[in-house]
Amino acid sequence: MARVLTPRAEDFPRWFQDLIAKAKLADNGPVRGTMVIRPAGYAIWERMQAEMDARIKVTGAENAYFPLFIPESYLKREAQHVEGFSPELAVVTHGGGKQLAEPVVVRPTSETVIGEFMAKWIDSYRDLPLLLNQWANVVRWELRPRIFLRTSEFLWQEGHTAHVDEADARAYARRILHEVYEDFMVNVLGIPVLVGRKTNRERFAGATSTYTLEGMMGDGKALQLGTSHELGQNFAKAFEMTFTSAAGSVEHAWTTSWGTTTRMIGGMIMVHGDDNGLRVPPRLAPVQAHIMVVKAGDGVTEAAAKLRDALRDAGVRVALDDRTDTPFGRRAVDAELKGYPVRVEVGPRDLAAGNAVVVRRTNGSKTPVPVADVVASVLAALEADQQALYDEALALRESRTTTVATLDEAIEAAATGWARVPWSAVGEQGELTANGKGVTVRCLVRADGSVPDSADEPDLVAILARAY
Numbered sequence: 001m002a003r004v005l006t007p008r009a010e011d012f013p014r015w016f017q018d019l020i021a022k023a024k025l026a027d028n029g030p031v032r033g034t035m036v037i038r039p040a041g042y043a044i045w046e047r048m049q050a051e052m053d054a055r056i057k058v059t060g061a062e063n064a065y066f067p068l069f070i071p072e073s074y075l076k077r078e079a080q081h082v083e084g085f086s087p088e089l090a091v092v093t094h095g096g097g098k099q100l101a102e103p104v105v106v107r108p109t110s111e112t113v114i115g116e117f118m119a120k121w122i123d124s125y126r127d128l129p130l131l132l133n134q135w136a137n138v139v140r141w142e143l144r145p146r147i148f149l150r151t152s153e154f155l156w157q158e159g160h161t162a163h164v165d166e167a168d169a170r171a172y173a174r175r176i177l178h179e180v181y182e183d184f185m186v187n188v189l190g191i192p193v194l195v196g197r198k199t200n201r202e203r204f205a206g207a208t209s210t211y212t213l214e215g216m217m218g219d220g221k222a223l224q225l226g227t228s229h230e231l232g233q234n235f236a237k238a239f240e241m242t243f244t245s246a247a248g249s250v251e252h253a254w255t256t257s258w259g260t261t262t263r264m265i266g267g268m269i270m271v272h273g274d275d276n277g278l279r280v281p282p283r284l285a286p287v288q289a290h291i292m293v294v295k296a297g298d299g300v301t302e303a304a305a306k307l308r309d310a311l312r313d314a315g316v317r318v319a320l321d322d323r324t325d326t327p328f329g330r331r332a333v334d335a336e337l338k339g340y341p342v343r344v345e346v347g348p349r350d351l352a353a354g355n356a357v358v359v360r361r362t363n364g365s366k367t368p369v370p371v372a373d374v375v376a377s378v379l380a381a382l383e384a385d386q387q388a389l390y391d392e393a394l395a396l397r398e399s400r401t402t403t404v405a406t407l408d409e410a411i412e413a414a415a416t417g418w419a420r421v422p423w424s425a426v427g428e429q430g431e432l433t434a435n436g437k438g439v440t441v442r443c444l445v446r447a448d449g450s451v452p453d454s455a456d457e458p459d460l461v462a463i464l465a466r467a468y
Contacts, residue, residue, distance in 0.1 A: 004333060007275050012219040016270060017147070023278055023337045025265070026147050033145035033152030037262070040338060041148075043286035044265055045155065049135060051188050051284070052157060052260065055180040059172070061131040061159055066113050068137075069104040074112035077238040080206045085109070088140035090152075106139040111206065111231070111257055114160040115239040122253060124244050125164050129172065133159040148266030149223075149468050156261035162241060162253040169254035170209075170230055174451070176258045177211045177228040185225055189264065190281040190389040191215045191271050192397055193225060194463060196443025197452050201431055204257075208232035211451060214442045214463065216397040217270035220417040222442045222465035225267050228258035266468075271393050278339025279361055281389050282382040286317060289378050290340040292331060293322040294347030304346040307356065307374055311344075314375050316382070336361065342381050344374060362388050407433065410464045414439045423460040439464050 004022055006014040020026055025041035028034070037045065053063070072091065090106040093099060107113075118130055135157050142152045159176060163169040177195060185193045193213040203210035207229040214222050235241070236252040245251050272279040282288050289311050293304045301322050311318040319340075321331060335343055343359040345366075350357055355368040358377050362385040369377045400417030404410050407430045410419035414434075423444055426434070431441050442463045446452050452460055 004337065005275060005277065008218060008273075012270075013146075015273075015275070016266075019269060019273055019277055019337070020147055023339070025269075028147065029153075031152070033142045035147045035151050035153075037155075041265060044268075044280070044284065045262055047284050047286055048184075048188075048264060049157075052180065052184055053135075055184060056133050056157070056159065056176075059131070059175055059180060060129075061133045061161070063134060064132050065134050065136065066107075066110050066117070068107050070107055070110070070113045072103045072105050074116060075105060077112065078206050078235055080234070083205065085140075085205060088142070090139045090141055107136070108138055108140050109257070109259075110134065110136075110158055111160065111235050111255075112239070115235045115241060115255070118160070118162050118253070118255075119236075119239045119241040122162060122241060122243050125246050128162055128164045128243060128253065129168060130162045131159075131172075132161065133157055146266075146468075148269065149263060154262050156259050158259040159257060161256045162236070163255070164243070164245070164251075164253070166230075166232070166254050169256050170453075173209075173211065173228045173230050173256040173258065176256075177213070177451070181213055181226045181228065181258075181260060185213060185215070185264075186390070188281065188283045189268055189271075190283075190386060190393065191225070191267060192390060192394040194397075194443065194445070194449075195451055196445040196463065197455060198227075198443060199428075199431060199441050199462075200455050201428065202441065204229045206231060206234050207257075208234070209454075212443050214465075215267050215271060216393070216400065216418060216465075217267070217468065218273065218396070219270070220400045220465075222418065222440075222463075222467040223263070223267045223270065224442070224467070225264055226258075226260040229256060231255040231257060270468075272389050273339075277337035279389060280339040280341060282341040282386045285339070285341050287319045287338075287340050288317045288382055289319075289342045289344055290335050291318060291320045291344045291346065292328070292335065293320075293324055294328050294345050294350075296324045297348030297351070300346055300348055300351055303351055303356075303371065304344075307344060307346065307371070310375050311378060314379060316375075316378060341385055342378050344378065360385060410434070410462075411437055411439050414464050414466055417465070418442075419464040421462050421464060423462040426462050426464070434464060438466055440467050442467065 005018045008015045027036045092104045142150045185191045198210040209230040211228045213226045233252045241253045291308050308320045345357040358369045359366045402413040403420045410421040413419035444460045
């Protein structure tokens with residue numbers, strides 16, 4: 001049989017592009033760097049939104065929406081912020097056939113516009129903390145676009161909060177990092193993320209601290225899957241975000257911002273996909289069980305429909321494919337490509353024996369199961385395979401992470417995976433040296449793997465890798 005995808009071992013980037021196209025996840029947009037997210041891809045994003053949104057709301061944040069167009073003057077109020085984003089900005093100079101009195105920037109991120117309105121809405125310490133989140137699109141002009149990894153326009157959520165003091169802001173930024181992002185990525189995406197702190201050079205423009213979640217992709221490279229930032233009082237001072245304290249003094253607020261994007265779809269593909277296509281973690285999958293009628297026959301379609309209903313009643317997200325006018329082999333290949341966690345094949349021969357065949361995408365096993373036991377079998381498979389995908393990804397990361405003592409050794413190890421090296425052996429100058437060789441310091445962690453409070457703590461460990 002002719003191969004459908006380029007093998008990962010042969011050309012990993014080509015495999016990635018093949019899979020996106022053949023699984024009908026997305027397509028290139030008409031403007032360079034943009035993408036069209038197709039229904040199959042958007043269904044995955046909707047599941048990500050639902051899982052993330054529920055976790056964000058548990059922390060007390062509320063959803064809002066802010067404008068796509070931001071006055072250019074807003075960005076200029078925070079010097080580091082505008083300097084950090086200037087190369088990526090899309091600027092509108094004309095509207096309605098006339099030159100605008102002031103150019104407007106197409107939203108690259110919303111610290112400035114949200115800061116303007118937070119300042120308007122906050123008067124007293126009783127108004128704090130103010131916890132906001134928005135689901136939106138942003139534009140950052142990308143020179144080397146890749147679908148679901150780096151596009152000029154992408155979808156995301158961005159959270160913005162204001163607090164009475166630094167300790168409360170730090171605690172909330174860390175809560176988002178662990179209770180929302182890490183929990184979602186580990187327990188839903190099935191990705192063993194490394195949680196750490198960005199170096200001072202790599203932190204977000206205008207932030208005082210940036211925390212990151214890094215995942216190892218199937219080729220050993222790193223992908224930043226989300227970030228949470230402490231902004232100190234930088235934006236509060238730029239936008240006069242003040243409040244009257246309980247003691248009666250006027251104070252500047254302490255703010256945070258945090259975000260994740262459609263890049264998580266790219267990460268999920270590259271962590272879990274194989275040469276046959278996607279392998280979508282069961283807790284994420286829009287369709288967890290795909291019922292397939294193998295061949296028409298007495299009572300086959302009706303039996304398949306009953307299984308669909310029984311699985312749905314058991315809380316499984318399920319779909320029925322009864323297109324017997326399309327060859328079964330073609331439909332099975334398509335199901336493999338789209339990564340449905342479980343297929344339930346119903347055909348005349350198996351049904352005559354009282355069985356259906358349960359096919360698990362994770363390991364490819366095909367097991368005849370009595371029809372009465374299909375629901376239990378599917379539920380067990382979904383739970384087991386969620387864990388199996390995580391375990392497989394963790395085993396890969398551990399096998400391709402090397403502990404070394406010097407910068408040269410770290411750069412060499414980063415050719416095929418990740419390197420753990422004392423930060424003292426790298427330092428700011430070593431960071432520049434590594435960057436010149438295509439290797440970046442992904443994050444800093446303590447020796448026990450925990451997240452440091454400062455990039456200047458002693459005995460920190462740096463994680464170096466080549467990255468997307």
